Amino acid sequence: MKIIVNTIVLSLFVTLLAACNAEQIGPDVGVKENPKPIQLTRKTQRVIRFNCDGKIESDQVETVSSPKRRVEIVPRDTAKTVVGSSFGNRTNNASAGAVYGHTEFTVDMANAFFTMRVNEGINEIDYQFIFSDGETEIGSRFLDITYAEEFIPEVYENIPSEESCEEVVEE
Numbered sequence: 001m002k003i004i005v006n007t008i009v010l011s012l013f014v015t016l017l018a019a020c021n022a023e024q025i026g027p028d029v030g031v032k033e034n035p036k037p038i039q040l041t042r043k044t045q046r047v048i049r050f051n052c053d054g055k056i057e058s059d060q061v062e063t064v065s066s067p068k069r070r071v072e073i074v075p076r077d078t079a080k081t082v083v084g085s086s087f088g089n090r091t092n093n094a095s096a097g098a099v100y101g102h103t104e105f106t107v108d109m110a111n112a113f114f115t116m117r118v119n120e121g122i123n124e125i126d127y128q129f130i131f132s133d134g135e136t137e138i139g140s141r142f143l144d145i146t147y148a149e150e151f152i153p154e155v156y157e158n159i160p161s162e163e164s165c166e167e168v169v170e171e
Contacts, residue, residue, distance in 0.1 A: 022072040022104045030073075030141035035122055037144045040067035040109055045152040052165035064156070067147060068108040068115055075103070075129050075137055084130035089116055090140070091123040102129070109147060120147045 023038055030036040043065035049057045075082060087096040087105055094117040096105035107123075108115035116125075122144055129137040 022070040024072045024074055025141050025143070026074040027076045030125075030143065032124075032140075032142050035142035035144040037146065038069055038071070038107070039146045039148060040069055040107070040118075041065070041148045041150055042067040042109075043150045043152055046155045047158055048155060049158045050160065052160055061151075064152065066108065066110070068106050068112075070100075070104060070106050071143070072104040073125065073127050073141055075131075076139075077131075077137070080135070081132040082129050083132050086128050087116065088126045089118060089123055090126050092117060092119055094118070107143070107145070109145075118143065118145045120145050 023036070025036045028034075042063055044061050045064045046060070047062045047064070048059045051057045073087065082102040085099060085102040087099065089095070094111075096116040097112065098114040099105050106115040107118045109118065109120075111117050122142055125141050125143060127137075127139060127141065131137070
């Protein structure tokens with residue numbers, strides 16, 4: 001159980017780190033005539049996983065970086081304070097699972113709880129901002145999604161720590 005909780009906490013931490021470099025989609029970019037190009041890259045690598053006895057549990061190519069990207073829809077009037085928002089992908093009816101700071105969310109090629117699924121090609125993202133003065137801004141921005149795969153040639157060996165092996169024995 002402790003391993004599952006640690007994995008969830010680590011996943012949330014990595015998601016928050018991705019927030020540091022959101023792709024900004026302003027009013028002048030991301031319009032139908034000028035969609036914002038965004039490349040999503042899946043990285044794969046050969047991963048050898050060992051158990052606590054030093055024996056190989058698995059040896060296979062795994063996804064080590066999912067094809068997702070943090071985006072920020074920038075309001076037309078950046079002087080106003082956004083206090084609420086919603087985002088939906090009109091192209092495939094997906095919505096943003098988690099929104100950060102009322103303007104940022106993560107797009108992903110897969111169905112996932114905390115992200116908005118996008119398709120390769122043009123995606124129309126509908127948005128609504130609610131400002132502190134009660135006014136709203138409703139509109140759409142367009143993303144041009146390309147998908148790529150990259151294979152990392154180095155082999156990664158996943159060897160459990162002594163501490164994690166001791167936890168297994170205690171349970």
